[in-house]
Amino acid sequence: MRVLDGVVRPYAWGSRTAIASLRGKPVPSPHPEAELWFGAHAAGPARIADGGSGSPATDLLAAIDADPARALGTATASRFDGRLPFLLKVLAAEEPLSLQAHPSSEQAREGFERENAAGLTLDALHRNYRDPWHKPELIVALSEFDALAGFREPADTIALLRELQVAELDPYLGMLAGQPDANGLRALFTTWLTLPEGTIARLMPPVLAAAVSSLEKGAGGFDAEMRTLLELGEMYPNDPGVLASLLLNRVRLSPGEGLYLSAGNLHAYLNGTGVEVMANSDNVLRGGLTPKHIDVPELLRVLDFTPVAVADLVPRIRTVGAERVYLTPAPEFRLSRVELDGTGMTGPSSISFDMPGPQILAVLSGTIEIRPVGGAPIRVPCGQAAWLTDADPDVVVRADSARAVFFRALVPITD
Structure with a gap:
């Protein structure tokens, strides 16, 4: 069980206020801050903050690589090649992102192998497939959030x-x-x-x-x-x-509403702040609104032109006490929002977790205390996250402020 510092990605379309405010930093920030990553992606693994226990690794990717079975559980480590299969982030768009779509698992594997055989390096600017994984994603709005998604x-x-x-x-x-x-x-x-x-x-x-x-x-x-x-x-x-x-x-989207984007869905985020969870992949096929490489034939092979209603892109929500679970078919992740009342007057002040596998709890309001069974608690303030491994004991999470909100990402259990 460790406390994580997220990694800020300073893309030009980002906000100078949203992520800085969340992290308690001066506003406006010196540069646009587009995303705050809490994950084990090689391009920006979350840093392990002081005060944690266990592995001496300095970032989450190194900690997982040191013992994938302990960190992820044997089932998840085997199924996803020893990788944390999801990436959790806060996204803050001040300007529109590019039109883009992501491949299916089969398309990603085939495209990755094809570009490897062609001798393209992984950092080649005209490469489409940087790994053999698909990239479904879910965004949950923190503010009003505007997007283009799916063919009308x-x-x-x-x-x-x-x-x-x-x-x-x-x-x-x-x-x-x-x-x-x-x-x-x-x-x-x-x-x-x-x-x-x-x-x-x-x-x-x-x-x-x-x-x-x-x-x-x-x-x-x-x-x-x-x-x-x-x-x-x-x-x-x-x-x-x-x-x-x-x-x-x-x-x-209004705050709390979500949008799930599966393979082949052409989309662009336009404006707003949200929590996003996705499969841990870099595969993006762009379709415009960008100076970056656009491979039209490959994009057309990936896109799903089936018309879709907005209602069909909105995930169902299951509420269990203080937890709102956003239900999607993605095997790599499950995302939920938890709100705790530290006063105990209008809602529960604590919640217990006993699900196996890796979990990340990203705090977006207030402070939480996480107490493992038989262990010392850790405090996680707004703008930081907690990393729970498969080997960690069951925990009780309670609000350590009048109100606390966090998002919980985990790997769903499969038969």
């Missing part, structure tokens, strides 16, 4: 394109109207993603002007989509991903 029902997209009333879009509108299904979405998306830059440069001004006109009228029912179109068009002029965004569901 074609009938609704046709209505959106008609609302714009742009003559230059008529050929593309006709393409989808003539085949309003997954094949039509694939054809239109492929066409837009491969348009010459000059064609996009001529197309975007009337499209953006039409979005402004639609907002001024205020009667179309697509205000959020129009505002997103304008925002992306300003940030990424002549990027085909701006057009592609018109095909996707525009999602707004």
